[in-house]
Amino acid sequence: MEGQSHDDRIQSFSKEPSKALEKMMDCYGSTILRTAFFYLGDRHLAEDVSQEVFIRAYRNWEKFRGDSSVKTWLIRITINLCRDKMSLKASSEKPTDPFLIDGSSQFSVEEEVLKRINNTDMLKHVLNLPLHYREVLYLFYYLDLSTAEITKAIETPDGTVRGRLHRARKRLEECLKKEGLDQ
Numbered sequence: 001m002e003g004q005s006h007d008d009r010i011q012s013f014s015k016e017p018s019k020a021l022e023k024m025m026d027c028y029g030s031t032i033l034r035t036a037f038f039y040l041g042d043r044h045l046a047e048d049v050s051q052e053v054f055i056r057a058y059r060n061w062e063k064f065r066g067d068s069s070v071k072t073w074l075i076r077i078t079i080n081l082c083r084d085k086m087s088l089k090a091s092s093e094k095p096t097d098p099f100l101i102d103g104s105s106q107f108s109v110e111e112e113v114l115k116r117i118n119n120t121d122m123l124k125h126v127l128n129l130p131l132h133y134r135e136v137l138y139l140f141y142y143l144d145l146s147t148a149e150i151t152k153a154i155e156t157p158d159g160t161v162r163g164r165l166h167r168a169r170k171r172l173e174e175c176l177k178k179e180g181l182d183q
Contacts, residue, residue, distance in 0.1 A: 010066030017061040025054055028071055031143065032078050038138055039082035049081045056081075068152040072145065075153045079135075125175045133168035140165055 008027075013020040032053050036046035056077055057064075064073060126137055139145045139153060147165065151158045 008069040008071050010064065010070060013070060015062075017058050020061050021054060021058045024057055024070060024074060028074050029054075031071070032074055035075060035078050035138075035143070036082055038142075039079070040085060045085055049078065049085060052081055053077045069149065072149045072152050075139070075143065075145070076155065079154055122176075125172055125179075128175070129168060129171055132164055133171060136161060136164045137168050137172070 013023055029050070033046055033050045036049040036053075037043060040046050040049065053074060057074060064070075068076070126134055129137070135154060136150060139150045140147070145153060147158060147161050150156075150161045150165075154161070
């Protein structure tokens with residue numbers, strides 16, 4: 001998985017912001033884009049947020065103390081920007097799902113994979129959970145963050161993260177039992 005095979009501590013990144021930015025984009029670009037898409041459900045908004053994440057990382061690189069991993073820091077920036085976008089969008093139109101557009105544009109391989117994942121029963125059930133449950137499931141299982149990293153990424157106490165993860169698993173289990181998919 002992306003970002004797993006290299007050292008994620010601040011010491012492994014250049015002190016020079018432009019060099020650090022290049023490495024961050026190489027290591028985490030697709031993770032940040034997928035995370036933004038997960039939250040926003042709109043490819044164009046996700047791309048805008050991804051660009052803003054890296055702009056903010058570049059501007060604040062010299063202030064980053066390394067209290068968390070670089071990946072966790074970038075994910076926290078992404079989540080905060082997505083939450084801002086979601087609150088702005090809540091009063092306007094719904095996000096456009098790029099998979100429902102009957103257009104002439106071609107989807108990338110990544111978009112096709114996301115489309116196929118979207119069609120799985122498990123993901124449909126996950127997407128029906130409240131956002132705070134979807135969020136912890138996504139960060140824990142999809143991005144392989146520990147509960148401590150999730151705590152930093154969403155700026156929520158560890159006990160709350162663990163509780164949400166537990167309740168999300170329970171609700172998902174109940175949904176799967178109702179559908180007969182719990183074998």
